[in-house]
Amino acid sequence: MHRVLVADRYRLESPIGRGAMGEVWRATDEVLGRPVAMKLLLGDDSDAQTAARFRLEGQTAARLSHPHVVAVFDFGAWEGRFYLVMELVEGRSLAQELAAAGSLDAPRVAAVAAQTAAGLASAHRQGIVHRDIKPGNLMADADGTVKLGDFGIARFVDDPAAALTQAGQIVGTSLYLAPERALGQPAGPASDVYSLGCVLYQLLTGRPPFHADTATAILYQHIDTVPVPPLRLGVDVPPAFENYLLGMLAKQPEERPTAQEVADWFGSGAWQGRAQWLPASAPAAAPAPAAAPRVPAAGRVPAAAAPVPAPAPGRTAPVPGPARPGGPLPTAAPAPAGPAGGTGTTYMLPNVPRQGGRGRRALPAQRGAGGARQFVRRRPRVASVIAGSVAFFSAVLIGMALFSPDSTSTETPRVEIAVTPGAPGGDAGR
Numbered sequence: 001m002h003r004v005l006v007a008d009r010y011r012l013e014s015p016i017g018r019g020a021m022g023e024v025w026r027a028t029d030e031v032l033g034r035p036v037a038m039k040l041l042l043g044d045d046s047d048a049q050t051a052a053r054f055r056l057e058g059q060t061a062a063r064l065s066h067p068h069v070v071a072v073f074d075f076g077a078w079e080g081r082f083y084l085v086m087e088l089v090e091g092r093s094l095a096q097e098l099a100a101a102g103s104l105d106a107p108r109v110a111a112v113a114a115q116t117a118a119g120l121a122s123a124h125r126q127g128i129v130h131r132d133i134k135p136g137n138l139m140a141d142a143d144g145t146v147k148l149g150d151f152g153i154a155r156f157v158d159d160p161a162a163a164l165t166q167a168g169q170i171v172g173t174s175l176y177l178a179p180e181r182a183l184g185q186p187a188g189p190a191s192d193v194y195s196l197g198c199v200l201y202q203l204l205t206g207r208p209p210f211h212a213d214t215a216t217a218i219l220y221q222h223i224d225t226v227p228v229p230p231l232r233l234g235v236d237v238p239p240a241f242e243n244y245l246l247g248m249l250a251k252q253p254e255e256r257p258t259a260q261e262v263a264d265w266f267g268s269g270a271w272q273g274r275a276q277w278l279p280a281s282a283p284a285a286a287p288a289p290a291a292a293p294r295v296p297a298a299g300r301v302p303a304a305a306a307p308v309p310a311p312a313p314g315r316t317a318p319v320p321g322p323a324r325p326g327g328p329l330p331t332a333a334p335a336p337a338g339p340a341g342g343t344g345t346t347y348m349l350p351n352v353p354r355q356g357g358r359g360r361r362a363l364p365a366q367r368g369a370g371g372a373r374q375f376v377r378r379r380p381r382v383a384s385v386i387a388g389s390v391a392f393f394s395a396v397l398i399g400m401a402l403f404s405p406d407s408t409s410t411e412t413p414r415v416e417i418a419v420t421p422g423a424p425g426g427d428a429g430r
């Protein structure tokens with residue numbers, strides 16, 4: 001059979017699969033004599049926006065070099081179509097692994113968590129947010145090593161000009177979409193951590209944390225519904241694992257661990273232990289949260305008997321999200337479901353002006369009108385000290401006003417009431 005040679009170099013061998021943007025082929029790089037994966041952009045390059053997204057995918061992924069990120073080798077155009085040449089991952093995606101097994105056991109999910117988070121952390125260090133973490137974009141090679149692929153809709157965190165989707169749109173999969181994105185805010189690194197939390201939850205339990213008949217209903221759940229702890233679903237998972245996972249699903253981006261913390265924590269084996277609260281957002285030099293008391297496998301608390309930990313104030317367990325925004329959620333315009341599991345959806349959202357700053361700290365909702373309420377909820381002790389101080393100084397000032405030499409009187413201070421001349425009963429208040 002005559003096989004096509006692309007760009008005088010890549011011999012197409014057999015199709016692997018097809019996604020929203022292109023078809024992926026197994027190919028041979030005839031110059032270097034090695035197998036590769038080649039993604040060919042569907043259609044031609046006349047659609048400038050799609051072509052720009054495809055080009056960005058190549059440029060974005062090419063910046064990354066990490067054992068848990070699919071390497072990108074080449075990018076170009078051939079006969080009016082763009083192509084991307086990638087490391088060939090000989091194995092299957094986590095979506096396929098999940099479909100075959102129904103659910104995965106805790107050690108496997110912990111390994112997926114550690115490896116994916118390590119790849120994600122390397123992207124975040126480069127200022128790149130993936131924005132489409134889902135089982136279909138996690139590929140496992142023959143020995144189970146996970147690689148994060150498809151940076152097709154990633155964009156640089158600090159580059160507003162790189163927003164290649166139409167103004168007012170977000171792209172992603174509703175099943176894994178972070179609450180802040182459901183509210184129309186830009187994706188930050190913490191949004192990827194949330195999505196990874198959703199994926200891990202699904203791998204463990206066999207179902208995503210939120211599911212409903214419509215994408216809009218799922219978005220609401222991301223915003224204000226607390227996920228059911230996996231232990232309550234009868235899943236055999238150590239309490240520490242469950243607790244940490246629920247922390248990744250925190251509604252507030254700043255309450256989630258970073259990707260690097262997730263990688264360190266799962267990589268340390270701490271997930272085998274009893275529940276513990278996540279450490280407060282620590283400076284980079286602080287020890288990783290691996291300090292969890294490690295419980296030998298034989299001494300594990302049986303999952304069914306383990307209590308579900310109560311949420312710590314302002315930390316760890318997901319808190320009910322912010323009240324629903326005043327207006328209705330924007331109408332979802334469903335797109336065809338992707339092959340990787342999940343409802344692939346593009347949502348029309350009102351334009352949210354991007355604010356300065358990067359990543360987790362740049363989300364406008366956390367700085368908005370509800371800031372004082374959120375502060376009180378998160379720092380109740382600090383808030384009560386401030387309130388007490390204000391009350392104390394107010395009392396001192398009132399006392400000074402009432403008992404200063406000019407106004408001091410042995411009589412009970414009188415309350416002056418403004419009386420409208422001629423008003424009946426005008427002195428009734430005395």
Ligand SMILES: Nc1ncnc2c1ncn2[C@@H]1O[C@H](COP(=O)(O)OP(=O)(O)OP(=O)(O)O)[C@@H](O)[C@H]1O
Pocket residue numbers: 016017018019020021022023024037039070086087088089090092093136137139149150152338339340
């Ligand atoms: N580097 C690769 N090595 C091996 N298989 C790959 C590679 N990249 C993608 N694939 C596989 O090719 C298929 C299509 O992948 P692609 O990234 O185009 O779409 P998708 O992720 O499934 O969906 P979408 O792009 O719509 O999110 C998937 O089955 C995926 O697992």
